[in-house]
Amino acid sequence: MRVLVIEDDKDVAAYLVKGLQECDHVVDHTIDGKDGLLLAASESYDIMIIDRMLPSMDGLTIIKTVRATGNQTPILILSALGDVDDRVEGLRGGGDDYLTKPFSFTELLARMDALLRRGSTQSEQVTSLSVADLEMDLLARTVKRGAQKIDLQPREFRLLEYLMRHAGQVVTRTMLLEQVWDYHFDPQTNVIDVHISRLRSKIDKGFEKPLLQTVRGAGYILSENS
């Protein structure tokens, strides 16, 4: 994948570029806002990672300009400004996701993957999802594993839906809170783990092959290869 990184903090940038390259991404990096906008407009990228505070041009302005030209490349905003207001402003400005510095690399990768996946599936209207023998009918709102019907609470359904839409990708706890519960907050306890383990007992219990796995230090993954 081709990734554009516009970030003026040298440490963060070096760390980002190195990490992304290790994950087999092709990375272009610039520290300047105007240069960044030029690259974003002229080259074709799969995803852009843009810092908010940049020399010569503000990150939000770059995003608005890029969007104004009809460019729909997924954009991940990176910022030291972590307030909800800043977040909302960034997302309204055209960003697809917002990550507050300092961030964990796993979180960044997980969010990047989610954005890339969304980019590729957004166009087609899916009515059903499936991972191995787990099937979800989005219209009838039913879930089956093999021949067995699984009863889920509405929230569990949304949780599983999100996991299935991002099957094979690491999904972090924060992403789940934001996407499934739709709140941006700090959950004191690992309350998400409790919900995951409930879901797991419903979809994996009694089946030979577990699908929902915990990725240590990162989050969860729904995948058929353990």
Add this chain to the structure above:
Amino acid sequence: MKLVSLLRTSSFQLALVYMVLFATSVFILLGFIYWATAGYMTEQTDETIEAEIIGLAEQYKRQGVNGLISVLRERVSRDPNGKSLYLFTARDHIKLAGNLSKWPEKAQVQDGWVNFELNEDIGWQGNTHAARARIFVVQGGMQLLVGRDVHDLMTVKRLIERAINWGMGITLALALIGGIMMSRSTAKRIEVINQISRKIMAGNLSLRIPRRGTGDDFDQLAENLNQMLDRIVQLMDGIRHVSDNIAHDLRTPLTRLRNQLEGALVSVEREEDRDQIAVAVSEADQLLATFNALLRIARLETGGKVVKPESLNLSQLIDDAAELYEALAEDKSQRFKIDVQENVWVSGDKDLLFQVACNLIDNAIKYTPEDGGILVLLSENKDDVLFQVTDSGIGIPEYEREKVFQRFYRVAKSRSLPGNGLGLSMVAAVIAMHKGDIALSDSEPGLTVSVTLPK
């Protein structure tokens, strides 16, 4: 101010002491005037009597008893007002000459000074008059009484006595009124200082004691107290800043450390090593969470952030929070009850209020033993809404209830449980930002947290 509390003030007591001193001096002064005047007038009377006696004695020496009698007659006729009193008697007080008809009853001495009362009509009309006289024996049983009517002297004495009484009374009354007025104005100013101090102690550190601008001692006291408060605020800010700065500056290296550990988690081969690193990663995550919470609280408290007048469905929000945590309660076999009134709307920040609900419900679950009970309640009143979380857990002793809102404060009984001591500080900061109110009370056993938010 109540009279009783006014009487207890030090300024009034001071005024009282001053009043007593002042009254005593007035009393001594008037007493002296009385003593001096009365003494002088008595002396004058005595001298007049003495002079008359000397004259009479000479007549007696020259012309004997008969001469004395004729002189007395002459003198009596010369004094129709009866200012001078004379009585010359033979044995057994038989009158020989003089203007008194009979020997006064009280004057039963042979020789010396007497004071008595006169009922006779000599020159005046009817009244009883006071008199002073000298009596002595002339010869054999004959006695002579020479005196003066001291009615005027008595009148003057009475006048002075009356002046003393009234003077004392007026002095005391004036001093009392003055004392009350003086102490009331002082007490009022002190009461202002007291009231503001109480409010400041209750937590409103931005208040200052007003000054009159006259630069008097009260103004100086107010100025000093205000400066002391400024200093306290400065120190508190300093402490807060230090902790916030530490959190801020340590966040980046800590994240780097966490990322490196995470990298190691992937590259390390052995399962046991991976376990250990995973533990280290989660420790780092917890530290980061603490730092983030601290910084968020700092931003909420100092950022002067205003809640956007954005209407949100609090019922929905509380339901979501309860649903999120209900699973946790079920895992601890706790009875989890929700009593949420539908369609309660408030204006506020959705994510922050959700954080409040989560922190409170999470605390309730955490500090309630297995098989305990938790009740989440939301109701709408006329002017505000009430969000209440009640548990049957370990509760918070009354003396610790104020402290739990301080950062990093943890109730003694709960220190063994996981937590960073920031949850309630965060709640308090968010509630304050929404101009709401939070109160802790005993739910016997357990704790009730009541949050009121304006509509």
